[in-house]
Structures are given as C-alpha cells and as structure tokens.
Amino acid sequence: MSFGFPLGLLALGAFAPLLLAYFLRRKQPPRVVSALFLWRSPDQRAQAGPRFQRFSREASLLLELLAVLAAAAFLSDVHLGARASKKHLVVVVDGSLSMQAVSQGRSAADRVRDRLAALALAEEAGQLTVVESGLKPTVLAGPQAEVSRALAALEKWVPTQPAHDVGPALLAARELAGGKGNKVHLFTDGPLAEGTLAPPEVEVVSVGEPLDNLALLSAQRSDVEGVASVTVRVGNFSRVAKNVTLSIGPRTQALALDPGATTVVQAKLQASGPLNVALPDDALPVDGVVTLLPSAPPSLKVVLLSGLEPKAGAALRRALAVVPGVTVSTALQPDAMVVGPPGSTADVTLGVSGATQGWLGPFFAQKGHPALEDVQLSGVIWSAGVSPPGRPLMSAGEAVLVSEEEEGRLHLNLDLARSNVQRTVAWPILVSNLVRRARVLQPGLPRRHLMLGEDVPVTTTPGARYALKGPGGIERQVLGVGPVVLPAATVPGRWALWRDDEEVDALEVLPLDPRESDLRGRGPYAVRAAASEGLASIALKTPRSPWPLALMLALLLVDFWLTARRRSAS
Amino acid sequence: MDLAAVERAAAGRRLRLPKGPQRGKVGEVRSASVGSSMELHDFRLYHPGDDVRHLDWNAVARTGELVLRVRQDEVSPRLEVLFDASKSMAVTPEKAARAREVADLLALLGRRAGLEVVLVAAGRSPRRAVGQETRTLLQHLPLDGAESFDVALTRAPPLLPCGVRIVVSDFLFESAPEKLTERWVRTCSSLLLVQVLDAEDMDPTGGAGARLIDAENGDALERVLTPGVLDAYAERFQSHQRLWEHAGARVHATFVSSSAAFTVEQLAASTLAPLLEAA
Numbered sequence: 119m120s121f122g123f124p125l126g127l128l129a130l131g132a133f134a135p136l137l138l139a140y141f142l143r144r145k146q147p148p149r150v151v152s153a154l155f156l157w158r159s160p161d162q163r164a165q166a167g168p169r170f171q172r173f174s175r176e177a178s179l180l181l182e183l184l185a186v187l188a189a190a191a192f193l194s195d196v197h198l199g200a201r202a203s204k205k206h207l208v209v210v211v212d213g214s215l216s217m218q219a220v221s222q223g224r225s226a227a228d229r230v231r232d233r234l235a236a237l238a239l240a241e242e243a244g245q246l247t248v249v250e251s252g253l254k255p256t257v258l259a260g261p262q263a264e265v266s267r268a269l270a271a272l273e274k275w276v277p278t279q280p281a282h283d284v285g286p287a288l289l290a291a292r293e294l295a296g297g298k299g300n301k302v303h304l305f306t307d308g309p310l311a312e313g314t315l316a317p318p319e320v321e322v323v324s325v326g327e328p329l330d331n332l333a334l335l336s337a338q339r340s341d342v343e344g345v346a347s348v349t350v351r352v353g354n355f356s357r358v359a360k361n362v363t364l365s366i367g368p369r370t371q372a373l374a375l376d377p378g379a380t381t382v383v384q385a386k387l388q389a390s391g392p393l394n395v396a397l398p399d400d401a402l403p404v405d406g407v408v409t410l411l412p413s414a415p416p417s418l419k420v421v422l423l424s425g426l427e428p429k430a431g432a433a434l435r436r437a438l439a440v441v442p443g444v445t446v447s448t449a450l451q452p453d454a455m456v457v458g459p460p461g462s463t464a465d466v467t468l469g470v471s472g473a474t475q476g477w478l479g480p481f482f483a484q485k486g487h488p489a490l491e492d493v494q495l496s497g498v499i500w501s502a503g504v505s506p507p508g509r510p511l512m513s514a515g516e517a518v519l520v521s522e523e524e525e526g527r528l529h530l531n532l533d534l535a536r537s538n539v540q541r542t543v544a545w546p547i548l549v550s551n552l553v554r555r556a557r558v559l560q561p562g563l564p565r566r567h568l569m570l571g572e573d574v575p576v577t578t579t580p581g582a583r584y585a586l587k588g589p590g591g592i593e594r595q596v597l598g599v600g601p602v603v604l605p606a607a608t609v610p611g612r613w614a615l616w617r618d619d620e621e622v623d624a625l626e627v628l629p630l631d632p633r634e635s636d637l638r639g640r641g642p643y644a645v646r647a648a649a650s651e652g653l654a655s656i657a658l659k660t661p662r663s664p665w666p667l668a669l670m671l672a673l674l675l676v677d678f679w680l681t682a683r684r685r686s687a688s
Numbered sequence: 689m690d691l692a693a694v695e696r697a698a699a700g701r702r703l704r705l706p707k708g709p710q711r712g713k714v715g716e717v718r719s720a721s722v723g724s725s726m727e728l729h730d731f732r733l734y735h736p737g738d739d740v741r742h743l744d745w746n747a748v749a750r751t752g753e754l755v756l757r758v759r760q761d762e763v764s765p766r767l768e769v770l771f772d773a774s775k776s777m778a779v780t781p782e783k784a785a786r787a788r789e790v791a792d793l794l795a796l797l798g799r800r801a802g803l804e805v806v807l808v809a810a811g812r813s814p815r816r817a818v819g820q821e822t823r824t825l826l827q828h829l830p831l832d833g834a835e836s837f838d839v840a841l842t843r844a845p846p847l848l849p850c851g852v853r854i855v856v857s858d859f860l861f862e863s864a865p866e867k868l869t870e871r872w873v874r875t876c877s878s879l880l881l882v883q884v885l886d887a888e889d890m891d892p893t894g895g896a897g898a899r900l901i902d903a904e905n906g907d908a909l910e911r912v913l914t915p916g917v918l919d920a921y922a923e924r925f926q927s928h929q930r931l932w933e934h935a936g937a938r939v940h941a942t943f944v945s946s947s948a949a950f951t952v953e954q955l956a957a958s959t960l961a962p963l964l965e966a967a
Contacts (some may be wrong), residue, residue: 147898152783152889154902155861156924157909157917279717 119663126193132186142181142463151542154272183678195662206262206297207243208322209234210287212306213250213608215570215634217277219307219402221327226307227277227443227639229325231307234272238265239574245296248272250280253571253606259292278404280571281633285315292317301647308640318648329401330356332336333635337379337628338567339410346389348410352397355636367393384654392626404610404613405635408628411612419451422567423458427533430468433540437549455556456558460506460529466552470503470533477502477514483677488558489528489551490520493544499534526559526600528552558601561624563615570631576615588613588627689788689827691953694796697789703767703797704836704965705852705878729757765851766806767798768876769822771812772857773835774840782859783886786948788826790884791856792962793952794833795822799963803851809839834904836861838868849877854963860889860928863902864915865935872941879941880963881932887949890925894918 121127127324151157211217211234217226225584238246246268247260257276259268285305291302302319307326310316335351348367354360354375364371366385373381387393390412397406420438434457438444449455458464460471477500482488490511500519506529508521521529532539541546558564561579567573576596584596586604589611596602596615607613610629614621734743734754747755770890771791778784798805799819799823809815811833819826833840837857847853853876859865873879894913901908911917929945936943946959956964 147896148901148908149890149898150779150901152779152858152886152903153862153928154907154909155862155903156860156921156928157900157911208806472724579848 121194121195121196123195126195127190127191129186129190132189133183136179136182136186144339149198153394165191173381176375178335178677181673185670185673185677188666188673191671192662192666196666197663204269205241205243206245206247206250206295206300207238207241207265208247208249208300209237210249210251210255210284210291210302210304211258211272211275211277212284212304213252213277213279214281215278215309215404215629215631216326216402216637216640217307218328218404219329219331219640220265220590221329221401223324226325226327227275230305231275232270232274233323233325234303235269237303238269239267242245243352247291249287249291249294250277250279251282251284252608253282256288257289257294260318260665278570278610278629280524280631281311281608283314284310288316288320290605292319295319300651301638309643321647322643324643326637326642328639328641329407329637330358330360331401331637332356332360332362332375333402333405333632334408334628334630335635336569336630337408337410339393339413341389341412341415344388344390345386346384346393346412347550348383348387348393350383350385350395351380352383353632353635354378355638357638362535365394365396367395381641386469401637404629405631409510409612409626411624411626413566414562415443417445418553418560419454420444420446420553420556421450421456422446422448423456423462423464424448425459425462425471427459427535429534429540430532433534434468434549438545438553441545443551452555453560455553460503460531465526465556466528466530467506468530468532468534470501470531472504473534474501474503474533474536475517476500476536476572477517477519481512481514481519483520485566487511487522488555489522489548491547493541493548493551495542495544498542498544499536499538502531503533504531508529518685526556537621561617565634566605568625568627570610570627570629570634571606571608572627573606574613574625576602576604578602578617582617585616587616689785689792691792691823691827693952694789694793697731697793697951697953698796698800699799699964699967701800701956701964702957702967703764703794703803703852705801708823718796724950725750729805732758740882760899760934765803765877766848767795767801767803768848768850769795769798769805769852770806770839770841770847770853770855770857770872771809771826771829772833772840772855773809773815774828774837774904775831776836776858776860777869777884778831779903780886780948783884784831786946786950786955787858787884788829788854788951789952790882790946790955792823792826793956793960794856794880794882794963795826798852800865803964806848807848808844810844812840814840814844816845836863836904838863847872849875850877851899852876852880854882856882856884858885859883860885860891865932866938869935869939869941874938879936879939879945880958881941881943882937882963883932883943885945885947887947890947894916 153624171657198266209229217404219226239437243265245262246265247262248258248268250256250258259271288302288304295302298319301321304320304322306322306324308324333353335353338349340347350366352373354377356377359376363370364373364383367387369385369387369388371383375381393410395408395410402405422434435446438446455466456464457466457468459469460467479495481495500514502517502519505518506521508523509527510518510521512520519531534540541647559577561577564575574586576586576595578599580599586596587596588607589609590608592605597605606626610627613625613627615623708887733748734756738756742757743942744755744757769791777787786943795805795807804818805822807817808827811831815825815829838861853872855872869879879904892916894917897910897912899908899910933943944959944962946955
C-alpha cells in the first residue's frame with residue numbers, strides 16, 4: 119500500500135471529534151419521563167433507546183468511522199498492490215534525421231525503443247515521459263504516461279528533425295522529472311555537439327553506428343517554358359570511394375565519388391509535374407530521395423498609370439523589359455504592381471511634388487530593406503521634391519528620397535527629368551528589387567523547396583483563412599496578413615497552403631541536412647549522470663482511485679438508512 | 689404512602705355520588721331510581737305492567753284514579769377503581785405515593801358510603817382487590833407496567849357494570865381518549881377521571897442536555913432542554929390535557945388533574961373537591 123498524498127491521512131483526525139461527540143452524547147444525564155412522546159417534535163427521532171436501538175446507534179458510529187477512513191483513503195490517494203511502487207522515468211530521444219540510419223536491418227530509432235523498454239523494466243518504472251529533441255522539444259508520451267502507453271506511442275515515432283541542440287529538450291525533461299537531482303536519460307546516436315548544455319542529471323546512451331552514407335546535399339529546380347533545370351549536389355560520407363547511379367526523373371546518371379567528396383549534377387529535361395531525384399538505398403535512405411516541384415512562372419503584371427511623367431514611364435519600361443516574367447500595361451488588373459505619380463493610390467509612386475533639389479550624396483539608406491538591396495548610388499544625382507509620407511528608407515540631407523508607408527506603399531521621390539539615376543546601374547537593380555518585392559507580396563508560397571529546418575515564408579491576403587497542411591495530417595494555421603514567416607516545418611514532404619477550403623499553393627520540404635547525413639562519427643557509448651539522486655519519486659499524476667469515495671458514500675447511505683429505520687421503528 | 693394523611697383527608701368528607709340511577713345489589717344506599725324500598729319517592733298514574741302491589745288504594749279511593757305509589761329503590765352500588773400501575777406512575781416517589789393515596793382515599797370514602805369497592809390495577813400483571821383488601825393492594829402494588837395503561841387494561845378482567853368508576857392514572861399515553869372514555873362509561877353510571885401528575889410532568893426543569901428515557905418502553909431521546917424545547921413540550925402537554933378534558937366532557941365524566949407536589953390532604957381540599965362533599 120502506498121499513498122500518493124500522505125497529508126490526506128490527516129483526515130483520520132476526524133476520528134477524535136466523532137468519538138468525542140459520540141461519548142459525550144452517550145454521557146448525557148438520563149432523565150426518566152412519563153411521556154416521551156410529548157418531547158418528540160414531528161421530525162424528531164429517537165437517538166438511543168432499548169437494546170436494538172443502541173445497537174443501531176453503535177452501528178451508526180461504526181459506519182461513520184469507516185466513512186472517515188474511506189475519506190482519508192481517498193484524500194491520501196491510496197494505492198494498493200502493484201501500483202504501490204511507481205517510478206517516473208523521463209527520457210529524451212534524439213529526434214534528428216540520422217536516427218533513421220539503418221544498421222543490420224534496424225534503425226537507431228528501433229534500437230532506442232528496445233533500450234527504452236529494457237530500461238523501464240530494469241528501473242521498475244511505473245510511468246514514462248518521452249521528450250523528443252528538435253528545433254522545438256516535443257513531448258511524445260506523457261507527461262507521466264503509463265509505460266505501456268508511452269512505449270506504444272513511441273512505436274509511431276519517426277525522427278525527422280534537422281541537426282539541433284538537445285540542450286532545451288534536456289532542460290525541459292529535467293523539469294518534467296521534478297527538477298534538479300532527478301535522473302534524465304538521453305538516447306542519441308552520436309556525440310553531443312560541442313557547447314551542448316547537458317545538465318549533470320543526464321545519463322547519455324548512444325545507440326548509433328558508424329556507417330557509410332551517400333546523400334543529396336541540396337537540390338534546386340527552375341522551370342522555363344516546360345523545361346525543368348535541376349541542380350543537385352551529392353556527397354559521399356563514406357570511408358571509401360563510391361560509384362552510384364543518380365536518377366533525376368526518368369534520367370539516370372552514374373557518379374563516382376571519392377570519400378568525403380561532393381559533386382554537382384545539373385540536368386535539363388522536359389517536365390511539367392514533380393520530379394523525383396533519388397540515390398540508391400543506403401544506411402540513411404531518407405536523405406537520398408527528394409521530390410522537386412515545378413517552380414512557379416515568375417510572372418508579374420506591372421501597370422503604369424497615365425499620370426506618370428513621360429520620362430519616368432520610359433525609364434520604367436526600359437528597366438522592366440530586362441526583368442524576366444514581367445508584363446507591362448496601362449490598364450488596371452488584379453494582383454498587379456501599380457506604379458503611378460505622387461498623390462495617386464498606386465503601390466509605388468514615382469515623381470516629385472513641389473520644388474525639387476538635387477542631391478549628390480551622402481545617401482543614407484536603411485540597410486537590409488529588400489527594395490534597396492545592392493543599390494549603389496555613388497556618382498548619382500538624385501533630384502527630389504517635397505518629402506513623401508511614410509517611414510524614410512533613404513534620405514539625403516533633410517530630404518526623404520524613398521519612403522514606405524505602413525500598408526506597404528512605396529514612394530520614390532525622384533524627378534527622373536533632372537536626375538541621372540536611370541542611366542546608372544542602380545536603376546535596373548532598384549526596379550528589379552521592386553519587382554521582387556511585389557512578387558513576395560503576392561499571396562502564396564514564395565519558395566517551392568525548403569531544406570529541413572528552414573523557416574516557411576508565406577504571404578497571405580486579408581479576408582481569408584490560411585492553413586498549411588503537411589504530411590500525416592499536420593495542420594498549422596497561418597496567423598497574420600502579408601508576408602509571414604512560420605517556424606520551420608520539421609517533417610519532410612509536401613506541404614500545401616490552403617486558403618479557406620481551397621488549396622492554393624504547395625512546397626516541398628526536402629529531408630536534406632548534410633550534418634545529419636554524415637554518419638561516420640556516430641557510434642555507441644554511454645555517459646553516466648554526473649549528479650543525480652535516481653529516478654523521479656512516485657508519480658502523482660495518476661487519477662485518484664474512486665473506490666474509497668464510492669465506499670464512503672455507500673457507508674453514509676447505510677448509516678442514513680439505519681437511522682431512518684430506527685426513526686420509523688420509534 | 690401515608691395512610692394517616694389519607695385518613696386526615698377523608699375526615700369530614702364523603703364521596704359525591706352521582707344523581708343518576710345507580711347500579712348494584714340491593715343495599716342501604718338510596719338510589720335515584722325507583723325501587724321497592726319502604727321510602728316513598730313519588731306518586732304517579734298506573735301504567736300497564738306496573739306492579740299492582742304498589743297501587744295506593746287509599747288514593748284510588750279518594751281520587752278514583754289508579755294511583756301508583758312509587759318507592760325509592762335501595763341499592764348497594766359498586767365502586768370500581770381502575771388504577772394505572774405502569775412505570776410512568778412511579779417516575780418519582782412522590783407521584784407513586786400520591787397516586788396510591790388518592791386511590792386509597794377514594795376507595796376509603798367509597799367504603800364509608802356503603803359502596804362495594806373493587807380495585808383493578810393494570811400493571812405488568814393485572815391485580816384485583818375488593819373491600820378492605822384494596823388498601824393492602826395499593827400499599828404493596830408494584831408500579832411496573834412496561835406498557836401504557838390502555839394496553840395493560842386489555843389484559844385485565846373485563847369491566848363489569850358498576851355504579852361509579854374512578855380511573856386513577858396520569859393519562860400520559862398515546863391513545864384515543866374518546867374511545868377509552870366511551871368504553872369506560874358504557875358499563876357504569878358515573879365516570880370520574882382522576883389524573884395524578886408529577887411536578888416534572890407538568891412543568892419540567894430545563895437548562896442542560898438530557899437523555900430523556902421513557903419510563904415504560906425505555907425509548908430515549910437526547911435533547912438540550914432549551915426554553916424553546918420546554919415551550920414546545922408545554923404546548924404539547926396542554927394540547928394533550930385538552931384532549932382528555934374534552935373526551936371526559938363528551939361522556940359527562942368528571943376530569944380532575946392533581947399534582948403530586950401537594951399532599952393528599954391539600955388535594956382533597958383543592959383539585960379533588962369536585963369529587964367530594966362535606967360529610
């Protein structure tokens with residue numbers, strides 16, 4: 119027998135007042151009366167009396183004492199038999215992709231399952247909490263789940279995380295174990311990265327094996343007029359040279375790779391749908407197969423409003439002509455980047471208002487803004503008028519040359535008739551940046567392929583509900599309007615963007631991470647905990663047994679019945 | 689039981705007998721009913737069926753009418769005392785003594801009046817005594833009935849017709865008073881209900897908690913005798929008394945209630961006065 123909450127036994131203190139009340143009542147001075155019925159109110163009951171009633175009274179006391187005992191058992195969370203010894207085993211499993219590496223028909227993840235089951239048995243653990251390390255620690259089972267349930271939950275575990283720091287997961291596990299001093303087990307497949315902050319309570323067990331592996335290190339695809347250009351980098355993380363055949367869609371290519379060498383393969387082929395790029399299965403098959411989606415055509419419609427200065431319009435047309443995928447028109451169209459004169463509601467205004475002033479510099483530009491990226495203004499004469507509204511992005515003296523409003527409207531305070539900007543290299547770059555910025559602001563997924571662990575950029579429009587749906591039914595709501603960056607998608611595969619109830623775009627998360635593909639440094643080892651007092655104490659998370667409560671209610675009911683019976687008898 | 693006090697209480701007093709017809713054997717007490725004694729009671733006209741021996745021939749001669757000489761009947765009526773010998777009559781020595789003394793006083797006065805006195809005591813086992821033996825029985829009668837008086841009476845011998853029936857009890861039991869009084873009065877000419885109560889029965893003291901135990905059946909009730917509880921008792925007691933008074937009035941019985949706190953002499957002069965008269 120054990121008690122989950124021993125303080126609940128204080129309820130046994132109710133024995134004293136109960137017995138005291140009983141004997142005090144028994145010791146009331148007796149007084150013989152001629153007519154007891156005259157003392158009895160209609161709801162009055164006799165509380166003692168002849169032999170039978172005294173018996174029922176004592177039975178009532180006994181029942182009340184038992185009810186107090188049952189209440190104490192409930193409050194103290196009593197457990198009987200096998201449930202008495204419950205240790206809480208807290209385990210962190212390395213969720214990195216390399217845990218899928220297979221050796222002798224079993225992956226490192228499989229070996230973790232075996233070792234964990236054996237450990238739970240050896241430690242006589244009653245409860246198990248499993249935390250998966252990753253970019254964000256995740257509780258796979260528990261907290262404080264039954265061992266069988268936790269192990270069952272672990273059966274569905276597939277490690278897909280990129281290389282990461284296991285420190286946060288270890289700290290979280292230590293807290294789940296009850297704080298400092300309680301042992302935490304870490305199952306991984308190799309040495310911890312340098313600088314990993316492992317608490318002293320952590321006992322590390324590595325189940326990895328040093329293995330040879332060939333992996334895709336990166337893969338890109340761009341599509342132009344139905345022709346897919348695929349660029350793939352292949353690495354040989356083996357101790358020997360390898361000859362392999364790389365397949366890119368229907369095409370195959372033989373590769374010869376020295377140990378530790380990488381090679382780039384480029385291929386052009388007619389394709390309109392997804393393309394599979396694959397290496398033969400090896401120790402880590404998952405990093406040898408990727409699916410490349412066709413890239414979206416870089417089309418953007420640019421509308422030049424009629425109010426633009428002729429020189430400005432001409433300069434824009436010249437610059438836009440060299441930017442691929444841009445069509446220029448003067449008629450308003452949906453999803454188009456509109457360029458107009460100052461005072462218009464265009465996305466980008468170009469021109470000046472008021473008196474103009476030429477500036478040779480120095481120009482102060484906001485570093486890192488996508489509109490001004492790589493724009494070099496040395497030797498440029500920038501003629502500007504009255505400063506436009508919004509947040510200044512570039513200024514000279516007191517004049518604001520470029521500004522951006524809160525909702526994203528960009529103002530170019532530039533009189534092209536009195537400037538030479540359009541004749542410098544800065545002009546096409548500036549226009550190109552504007553086009554790229556406009557493309558980014560187009561709703562959907564700006565990128566088709568993401569490496570494992572990369573954040574997911576999404577652009578949304580107001581008035582719609584967006585969600586990102588990934589493999590295995592994962593769904594993430596996209597909260598925010600405009601360009602939004604979501605946390606990294608840690609499950610490789612196809613992720614689709616849904617607007618309301620319609621799929622509008624998709625991307626592929628590639629299971630590629632060179633740090634995870636290199637299995638040569640993996641291997642088994644074990645590090646004992648530097649300072650721990652053992653497993654966490656008895657788990658308290660189990661629900662209280664309801665039987666003491668039920669027993670207490672039953673006893674009170676019997677007591678009530680006895681008392682009522684005696685009342686009717688009297 | 690103070691016999692001297694009984695004698696002092698009886699001195700100069702006699703039992704107030706009822707005016708109605710008496711029942712009993714032929715004796716010395718003049719009955720209210722007509723009979724065959726030598727005492728002239730009345731004259732009336734002859735009706736068929738009358739004893740022709742009682743025709744007053746002188747009157748017939750004078751008046752020419754058949755005049756009947758009505759003579760007063762002379763009877764020796766029975767006085768039956770039903771005595772409650774249940775435990776409740778002995779909740780205090782005073783109550784037990786006073787009940788015995790009151791019964792003895794009434795029996796004594798009955799004997800002195802020439803009545804045939806029969807005492808029926810209903811306790812654990814019914815007892816019966818006649819004449820002088822009633823005093824002996826009252827002196828040694830155990831008040832040990834574990835049942836209420838009305839239940840104990842059902843085990844007693846059947847009630848015989850009598851002239852006067854006196855019931856001495858505390859009348860503190862749960863039963864229908866009207867049914868009992870009707871049953872008692874059915875076989876007698878006059879019914880007297882004499883209640884003897886202890887002072888605690890009438891006005892119990894309170895203050896502390898107590899385990900109240902019924903004198904007869906042993907039932908117990910634990911109460912704190914607060915003023916509210918005592919008031920409730922008093923209200924129920926008065927209601928109970930009214931029931932008996934009403935039941936007595938229905939059958940033209942006399943109901944008197946006497947307190948054991950007083951001596952039998954004091955009772956004879958006060959609460960028992962309706963039953964007695966100066967000798």
